[in-house]
Amino acid sequence: MTSQPTRAARAMLTVAIVCGVAAVALSVYADAALHGGRTVVGSWLPFTAACLAIAASALFMLIGDSFPSAPPFILAGAVACLLAGSYLGLFVAPPEHFMGEVQRIMYVHVPTAWSALLALTFAFGCAIVSLFTGAWKWDAKLEGGVEVGVLLGFLLCCQGAIWAKPTWGVWWDWDPRLTTTAVLVCAFLGILALRHFVDDPVKRATWSAVATIIAYVDVPIVYYSVRWWNSLHQMQSSPETVSPQFYLPLRLNAFGVLFLMTGFIVLRSRIAAARIATELAPPPPELLGELA
Amino acid sequence: MTGGYVTGGWSFVWAAYGWTALVFATYGLSLFLRIRKSR
DSSP states (O other): OOOOOOHHHHHHHHHHHHHHHHHHHHHHHHHHHHHTTOOOTTTHHHHHHHHHHHHHHHHHHHHGGGOTTHHHHHHHHHHHHHHHHHHIIIIISOOBTTTBGGGGGHHHHHHHHHHHHHHHHHHHHHHHHHHHHOOHHHHHHHHHHHHHHHHHHHHHHHHHHHHHHHHHSSSOOOOHHHHHHHHHHHHHHHHHHHHHHOOOHHHHHHHHHHHHHHHTTHHHHHHHHHHHSOOSSOOOOOTTTSOHHHHHHHHHHHHHHHHHHHHHHHHHHHHHHHHHHHHHSOOOHHHHHHHO | OBTTBOOOOHHHHHHHHHHHHHHHHHHHHHHHHHHHHHO
16 A cells, blocks of 8 residues: 655655764764764764654655655665664673673663564554544554554563563562563563454454553653662763763664564554554455345 | 672573563464464
8 A cells, every 4th residue: 555655745754864864973973973082972973963863764654654665775774773783782892880781781782672562652553543533544654653663662671671581680570670671571462462353344443542641651661760769770871971892783683673663563563554454454345246 | 699699590591582582473374274264
């Protein structure tokens, strides 16, 4: 279910590409500036780079239907960022003082966490628009956002368990951050199950949109759980608290996972849109004849 | 762990990166197959 790209869609695609490239370029520049001794991190630069990457991702997800050939390019960019970021994280960045080599898991764990919450935020936005407009394309995008969010949430829990074993001594602990994350994954998994079992597209769209809005309440709880309660999990880092050597691999992997998430959501939404179009299509004349 | 410092641990690092790559590749493949089926 793709439409011919309009002039506005082409303009948005151009802006998205410029934003994505600028985000990566700004991060590389910030890293070079850091190693040159300038205190550029902690200023507007990392924040701007992150905003540009998120803007690029949001634009791609909004106009993805109009450009069938766009996802392979987004995915190729994602893989390039991930390969570069993982190489730097595994072989170039030094080990952390206390956690040693295990800290290198941060370069995939933290980007996965950010992207999981962003995917579910996208689904939340689609749920609201779907309820207000009733347009099917938002229902399809919601399905894409929820499924990719659940995938990233599941992966996040696995990576966290692998990190927890050598640092905490256990694979899992019912700590506030871990528990709220598990609840989040289960809640959105339930929404996918709901969508699978409800055959009526109208009821499915409405119920899953409402359920998504309710389940999304857990997202800020997950984010703030380490501040609100006494948690084993460390608090969020900021550009001021991340060592300069860790900056570029983390950023490149963050953009890589973000662009991967974007490509996956665009592709998954397309599958959902095709299925919805089939469900809404009138039955073939032969079947109508049999029924009559 | 010795004296508050984590030593070693490369196997955990490879496990995390390997599992991440496997999950992403498998999901990407499943999307590709589902798109082909939906056409």
